[in-house]
Amino acid sequence: MRYRVLALLVLAAVIAYVQRNAISVPSKTIQEDLGLTDANMGVVMSAWYWGYAFAQLPAGWLADRWGSRAAIALFAALWSAFTAAMFFAAGFTGILLLWLGMGVAQAGVFPSATKAIGAWFPAAERASASGWLICGQSLGAAIAPALVAILLTVAPWQLVFVWVAIPGLIWAIAYRSSVPKIAEPTAQSIPWARALITMVQSPSMILLCSQQFFRSAAMTFFWTWFPRFLQETRGVAQDQSGYLTAVPGIAALFGGIAGGYSSDWLLKQTGNRRLARQGVAVLGMILCSLLTFAAFFISEPVSAVLCIAIGAFWGVFGGVSGYSVAIEFGGKSVATVFATMNMCGNVGSAIFPMIVGWYVAQGGDWNFVLLAFAMLFAVDALLWALLNPRQPLFEDVYDAR
Secondary structure, three states, rough: HHHHHHHHHHHHHHHHHHHOOOOOHHHHHHHHOOOOOHHHHHHHHHHHHHHHHHHHHHHHHHHHOHHHHHHHHHHHHHHHHHHHHHHHHHHHHHHHHHHHHHHHHHHOHHHHHHHHHHHHHHHHHHHHHHHHHHHHHHHHHHHHHHHHHHHHOOHHHHHHHHHHHHHHHHHHHHHHOOOOOOOOOOOOOOHHHHHHHHHHEEEEEEHHHHHHHHHHHHHHHOOOOOHHHHHHHOOOOHHHHHHHHHHHHHHHHHHHHHHHHHHHHHHHOOOHHHHHHHHHHHHHHHHHHHHHHHHOOOOOOHHHHHHHHHHHHHHHHHHHHHHHHHHHHHHHHHHHHHHHHHHHHHHHHHHHHHHHHHHHHHHHHHHHEEEEEEEEHHHHHHHHHOOOOOOOOOOOOOOOO
């Protein structure tokens, strides 16, 4: 049953990433149909990320109170309903509110999913389960542009949003009806204010959130400016840059699986939680930083991308530890802890592309952006080396299973 639950959670990740990326391919057509400017469309896209980021904490808190089974099914139904409602989008305000609402509703998916993994899987299998969840994210992000492009050849963009929303609604019903209720720990006794104060005062929580901020800020480079970077620094054509951008995404997909299984294997072999979790993260971030730095000196486009892709593999390889550590550190309030960490990561994801855009607009060198990418992972490795939570945050004990 737990592997059936995991399969459903991975499927939810795929569906979520397809829906959140459904707006990118038809963005120009949407602008023309609704009379939007480039600036308007930028605000709409940014609104999703800000809504997603700042709804993380309340969504996680609700998942801890309700339990993952009820919470994730409700969140999936809500975000799919907002996606389908894009059919009725009219004007800047209409589409802004709908896409913002979709981001807010989708904020609960991964806090709920990590809570479910913590409830269904023993400690020695949580990293590998988390790796598969990250694999689902990467797969959804990879197939979304091609899938939406195909659907746009047979239907207008309004109907495409309805079509990509349907699997999410079906999934919500299937998960709620097929997954049995499990006696997972809930955190009904922890008030919102106390939880917030406890997290702010915890050095381990600050380090956990900080590493997610820097790692997510770096990884978002692939989904935002990377094609432009290849065009400007390696002389790559626009269509070729799109193909080359997919290579790090594929590498990241395998990195998540490999990182999860490696972390759990180390835990079983050594019994050393810090080596298996933080050690794997430090290794992954250092190798990602070094490989990215090496790519700075490679002028041939394919070779440079392959070097960066191997770095992306190691970055996600170590990034799985963020999930497993959050599950163990969160105790009964795993969804709240993960949501707070994920919120910080999404703030980083929103800020870094803006800084890159501003820097380049001021006449900055695109090559320096790659060095900044490498520096972010180096800082992340340092933060992981310092992180050493010895017990769950909310006066809990580690699951000894």
